[in-house]
Amino acid sequence: MRKQSDELPPLSRALDAAAGLKPGTWESVEALALLAIEARDLPECGALLDAAHTTASRLKPGTWASVQALACLARADRELSKR
16 A cells, blocks of 8 residues: 555655656755755765756856755755765
């Protein structure tokens, strides 16, 4: 029997939710970076971080959301370089 989504661990629920994010937003960059940090020991980690970088490279900075997302992405790069 498959668990209902509210019975799954938070990281599993977050990864499922990430699949439904609207691509190409600063919010998605931040979410993908945070997920990469949390998924550091999972195979999805690299793909999440790559997706965050790709999305960020296509967006125009200059808003609060861009600063927040880029800082989060920098944190992910720093933390994941230690693994």
